[in-house]
Each structure stands twice: as structure tokens, then as C-alpha cells.
Amino acid sequence: MxxxxxxxxxxxxxxxxxxxxxxxxxxxxxxxxxxxxxxxxxxxxxxxxxxxxxxxxxxxxxxxxVMMLVDDGRLAPSDPIATWLPELAAPVVVRTPSSPVDDVVPARWPITVADLLDFRAGYGFPSDFSLPAVQPLFAELHQAPPQPQAVPATDEWLARLSRVPLLHHPGEAWLYNTCSDLQGILISRVSGRxxxxxxxxxxxxxxxxxxxxxxxxxxxxxxxxxxxxxxxxxxxxxxxxxxxxxxxxxxxxxxxxxxxxxxxxxxxxxxxxxxxxxxxxxxxxxxxxxxxxxxxxxxxxxxxxxxxxxxxxxxxxxxxxxxxxxxxxxxxxxxxxxxxxxxxxxxxxxxxxxxxxxxxxxxxxxxxxxxxxxxxxxxxxxxxxxx
The missing domain is CATH 3.40.710.10 (DD-peptidase/beta-lactamase superfamily)
Structure with missing residues (x-):
């Protein structure tokens, strides 16, 4: 053995x-x-x-x-994702990570393709799951545990996410998970498949x-x-x-x-x-x-x-x-x-x-x-x- x-x-x-x-x-x-x-x-x-x-x-x-689409010239890392995901064209950010979800300011910069790839778009899980802006990721988007049949259809999922404030301004912090789901939607919108x-x-x-x-x-x-x-x-x-x-x-x-x-x-x-x-x-x-x-x-x-x-x-x-x-x-x-x-x-x-x-x-x-x-x-x- x-x-x-x-x-x-x-x-x-x-x-x-x-x-x-x-x-x-x-x-x-x-x-x-x-x-x-x-x-x-x-x-x-x-x-x-x-x-x-x-x-x-x-x-x-x-x-x-995603990188296959970059290789093909269909998008670039510096491109704002709003070109394909207009739902996220004007994101807002909680004033501080611990602020209530309605205490927000406009994002300083647009979310880019690179922000999705390196998990610095401002959406996702930090080390503290109890923060107010994190709770909708569980309650509205079913980000954990994996239950695929409980998750709303893609367009509805993205519409719900668009109503959730970012935890950090794009590019400022690494946050887990959500950016990969956004990558999946980006692939579909860019490719038409x-x-x-x-x-x-x-x-x-x-x-x-x-x-x-x-x-x-x-x-x-x-x-x-x-x-x-x-x-x-x-x-x-x-x-x-x-x-x-x-x-x-x-x-x-x-x-x-x-x-x-x-x-x-x-x-x-x-x-x-x-x-x-x-x-x-x-x-x-x-x-x-x-x-x-x-x-x-x-x-x-x-x-x-x-x-x-x-x-x-x-x-x-x-x-x-x-x-x-x-x-x-x-x-x-x-x-x-x-x-x-x-x-x-x-x-x-x-x-x-x-x-x-x-x-x-x-x-x-x-x-x-x-x-x-x-x-x-x-x-x-x-x-x-x-x-």
C-alpha cells in the first residue's frame, strides 16, 4: 500500500x-x-x-x-466593466467598512476588468463577515454555502448586486469570491454565449x-x-x-x-x-x-x-x-x-x-x-x- x-x-x-x-x-x-x-x-x-x-x-x-477574451482583444484589463455590465456603472461605497448600507459615497473610480481579475473591485468577503455591507451577499445573493438552485437567474442576481454598496473603493482592497461570479457574467456578456x-x-x-x-x-x-x-x-x-x-x-x-x-x-x-x-x-x-x-x-x-x-x-x-x-x-x-x-x-x-x-x-x-x-x-x- x-x-x-x-x-x-x-x-x-x-x-x-x-x-x-x-x-x-x-x-x-x-x-x-x-x-x-x-x-x-x-x-x-x-x-x-x-x-x-x-x-x-x-x-x-x-x-x-476571461484571459482568453483578453488575448482575443475583445476586452482589456483597463476597460471599465460598465461597458458590458451597465448595472454597475455608478457604484457607491460605504463611508467606512463598518458603516450602515445606506451611509454611502460615490466610488472614486470605475470598476475595471483588472479589478475583477485580482479581486479588488470592492465586492466580496473581508475577514469580518459581520460588516453590514457583507450581509446582503448572504441574504440576497446566496454567496454561501453553495446552493445553485437557490440563486436567482443571472440578470436578477446582478440587479440585486447593483443595489449593494461596495465595501471599499475599486482597487483598494482584496475581497473574496464575488468577483469570480462577476467574471462569469462578463464572459457571457462579452462573448454572447x-x-x-x-x-x-x-x-x-x-x-x-x-x-x-x-x-x-x-x-x-x-x-x-x-x-x-x-x-x-x-x-x-x-x-x-x-x-x-x-x-x-x-x-x-x-x-x-x-x-x-x-x-x-x-x-x-x-x-x-x-x-x-x-x-x-x-x-x-x-x-x-x-x-x-x-x-x-x-x-x-x-x-x-x-x-x-x-x-x-x-x-x-x-x-x-x-x-x-x-x-x-x-x-x-x-x-x-x-x-x-x-x-x-x-x-x-x-x-x-x-x-x-x-x-x-x-x-x-x-x-x-x-x-x-x-x-x-x-x-x-x-x-x-x-x-
């Missing part, structure tokens, strides 16, 4: 997760390990092609799609990501994992089963966290980034676009203010960028992100390393759970031995 299998089995055996699929790769050496089952009780063994709600691991894929159509045509099909999408077809529900939360008194509770929230297309496809996928599909996306936008000889994205995605864009003060989410590390487009080795797995230049449903995917461009972990228990806060940390520590020193 491999060392990675022993790690996964330990977390399955102690009841932390029903199952998991993990991948560690360097170049052509790829190790994939499967443990446990797709649901509590063990009736359906986990398989390599099991489908997971990847949550915020969706974010890098959405950012890559729905977000699912654009991602399928320009990213998923060219990369062979045949199992990635915003819902699971009936024919594939037998591969779809169940999703769980942790009870306060201990143990797991079912939050969503295979025939639940993702069994039909949502009215609002969330670029921030709406995708389902498999370990091999996520690996294909990672290989595409490591190939600097080229996949199996076909160029889909420019090397400069990939470099922008995988480069930290934050100031030291912005990183410090986002410690709850970033732990002092940086942020590129759609994912975190490690800038210092706080833990063994923090390799400067490592790029990727975690999903609140217990998923994580990272690359290290300097070494060609890929690490992917797919599990099915919701995180209780932005701090990565012990399973992720143990997996990353293993992957930091491991040499993949193949399957």
Missing part, C-alpha cells in the same frame, strides 16, 4: 471523510490514489472517475476564460474535460459523490446527494464555485497552465496571460488584510500565489486554490508539480482542514510512482 493511500485511509477510517481522490504529478510521472466511498456507509466505492463539487477550484478556470457554453467550447472541450460542467447528466449520477457537513456534536450530515442541487442546470451558473469535475479533468487544466496555455500542441492561451494568472498582484498591506483567506500569501487571477515558505508545502510561485467542499488544486510552475485533492466534506471556515495539510506535506517531498 502506498504512503498516500495510507494517508487517505486514515482520514476515511476515523470518519473525517467518506472518501477521497488524490493526484500528485511531476511531468509524466502521475500518482492517483482513491480511498473510501462516494457516500457514508461504503455502498459505492470511490473511483478515479468519481464526480465532485469542486466549489472554488472553479475560480482559476473562470479567470482563464452563456458561461456554460463558452467554457465548454473554449476550455473544456479543447482540454478533453468531458466531465466538467455546472450540472451532472442523469447518465452520470451514479458517479456523483454526496456532499456532507460536520455536525457540532461530531459526525457528518448529508447536505446534498447525487440527485440534489447539481442534478439539473442552475439559473445562475456560478463562475466562483459552481462546477463539478473529476481528478483527471482538473489535472488536464493544470497541465494546460503548466504548458503556458498550450495543451497537446494546441495553443489556447498566451504565455503572458498565464503569467498574469500565476503572478501575485497584491500589495503587502492588502495581503495582510486578507490573512483569514490567504494566510499572508498573494493572489493572482483566480487563485493564490505563494510568496514565502510558511509551511513545507508553500513553495514560492505555487499557484492554485481550495474549494469549500473539501477540494484543492495547485501547480508549481518552477518544478512542473501538480497536486489535486478531491473530497466531499464542507470546510467549516477558510482554514484548510487537516486532510489537506497532510496531503500537501506528503506531496511537497513525494516522487510520484505511477498507478
Amino acid at each position: 502506498s504512503a498516500l493511500r495510507k494517508i487517505l485511509d486514515a482520514y476515511v477510517d476515523d470518519g473525517t471523510v467518506p472518501g477521497a481522490v488524490a493526484l500528485v504529478a511531476r511531468g509524466d510521472a502521475v500518482e492517483v490514489t482513491v480511498a473510501g466511498s462516494r457516500e457514508l456507509g461504503g455502498a459505492s466505492p470511490m473511483t478515479r472517475d468519481s464526480l465532485f463539487r469542486i466549489a472554488s477550484v472553479s475560480k482559476p478556470m473562470t479567470a482563464a476564460a 452563456t458561461l456554460p457554453e463558452f467554457l465548454t467550447e473554449h476550455l473544456f472541450e479543447p482540454l478533453g474535460m468531458t466531465d466538467t460542467g455546472f450540472s451532472v447528466p442523469a447518465r452520470d449520477l451514479d458517479r456523483f459523490t454526496s456532499c456532507y457537513g460536520t455536525r457540532a456534536e461530531g459526525g457528518l450530515e448529508l447536505l446534498d446527494g447525487p440527485e440534489g442541487q447539481w442534478s439539473s442546470p442552475p439559473a445562475f451558473p456560478s463562475g466562483a464555485g459552481g462546477l463539478v469535475s473529476t481528478v483527471d479533468d482538473v489535472h488536464a487544466f493544470a497541465r494546460f497552465l503548466l504548458g503556458e496555455g498550450t495543451f497537446e500542441g494546441r495553443r489556447l492561451l498566451s504565455p503572458e496571460a498565464v503569467r498574469q494568472m500565476t503572478t501575485d498582484h497584491l500589495t503587502p498591506a492588502q495581503r495582510a488584510a486578507a490573512t483569514l483567506f490567504l494566510g499572508g500569501q498573494g493572489w493572482g487571477y483566480g487563485g493564490a500565489v505563494d510568496i514565502e515558505r510558511v509551511e513545507p508545502w508553500h513553495v514560492p510561485g505555487r499557484y492554485g486554490w481550495v474549494g469549500g467542499t473539501g477540494t484543492a488544486a495547485h501547480i508549481v510552475p518552477s518544478t512542473g508539480a501538480v497536486t489535486i485533492l478531491l473530497s466531499q466534506v464542507n470546510m467549516t471556515d477558510p482554514t484548510p482542514p487537516a486532510l489537506m495539510n497532510t496531503f500537501w506535506e506528503y506531496a511537497a517531498d513525494a516522487t510520484p510512482h505511477g498507478n
